[in-house]
Amino acid sequence: MKFGILVLEGPYQHEAADSAYQFAQAAIAKGHTIEGIFFYTDGVNNVNKFMKPPAERVISRRWAEFAEEHDVDMVACVAGAIYRGMTKEIATEHVRIAGLGQLAELAQKTDRLVSFGD
Amino acid sequence: MTENSEPKKVMVLMRRAPYGTFYIFEGLQTMLVMGAYELDISLAFADDGVYAVTDGQDPSALQMKPLARTFRALPDFDIDQIYIHKDSLEERGLTLDDLVVEPEVLTSEELAQVIANQDVVLPF
Numbered sequence: 001m002k003f004g005i006l007v008l009e010g011p012y013q014h015e016a017a018d019s020a021y022q023f024a025q026a027a028i029a030k031g032h033t034i035e036g037i038f039f040y041t042d043g044v045n046n047v048n049k050f051m052k053p054p055a056e057r058v059i060s061r062r063w064a065e066f067a068e069e070h071d072v073d074m075v076a077c078v079a080g081a082i083y084r085g086m087t088k089e090i091a092t093e094h095v096r097i098a099g100l101g102q103l104a105e106l107a108q109k110t111d112r113l114v115s116f117g118d
Numbered sequence: 119m120t121e122n123s124e125p126k127k128v129m130v131l132m133r134r135a136p137y138g139t140f141y142i143f144e145g146l147q148t149m150l151v152m153g154a155y156e157l158d159i160s161l162a163f164a165d166d167g168v169y170a171v172t173d174g175q176d177p178s179a180l181q182m183k184p185l186a187r188t189f190r191a192l193p194d195f196d197i198d199q200i201y202i203h204k205d206s207l208e209e210r211g212l213t214l215d216d217l218v219v220e221p222e223v224l225t226s227e228e229l230a231q232v233i234a235n236q237d238v239v240l241p242f
Binding site: 041080 | 123125126128139140141144147148151152154155157237238239240241
């Protein structure tokens with residue numbers, strides 16, 4: 001099955017940010033494909049490459065490695081990014097900053113679009 | 119669209135009061151863009167989401183943008199599948215006369231059926 005993933009909450013605040021990652025890993029382990037990850041609203045903060053939690057999972061690096069390993073398209077919403085000061089220079093590698101149209105395309109081309117939020 | 123398949127049926131489900139979180143504003147943006155991409159958009163209000171479309175909103179003291187004006191303009195965006203949850207309205211002492219939109223009022227069972235018929239449900 002082809003999945004799209006929508007992340008609506010920020011890192012280290014809400015379990016949704018971690019659940020999205022765990023779901024994506026589990027889906028691939030089961031032989032499904034992840035067509036894309038769309039980070040929206042506070043979700044855009046998940047791709048800040050400067051986050052440095054001491055002796056902890058690094059959420060942005062984890063996503064970057066996931067995208068690298070599985071060739072997954074990751075998009076941070078441009079409006080959400082502008083609101084929160086997230087720029088290309090701050091975003092981790094393998095992340096594009098693009099519009100909500102990318103979410104529309106993800107909805108159209110996947111079998112399931114799974115939302116992770118509150 | 120990148121695929122030649124039929125447009126997906128996408129519901130934006132508004133569940134929150136309009137200004138306590140940014141969710142309703144973001145749901146509105148999502149809905150407008152999805153509509154521009156010619157997906158088959160519907161909109162539903164349930165729980166505190168019914169407050170998003172009440173008349174007389176003035177969030178100026180909060181320095182936030184009023185949302186009701188955009189909801190009122192939905193027919194201009196060809197968004198005409200608008201639903202509202204009957205119990206959520208009644209529990210809050212609201213009637214259709216209090217709203218800036220003219221939604222179809224659905225019971226819990228009817229709303230569940232409409233949701234089940236969607237390809238994608240985006241909760242806000």
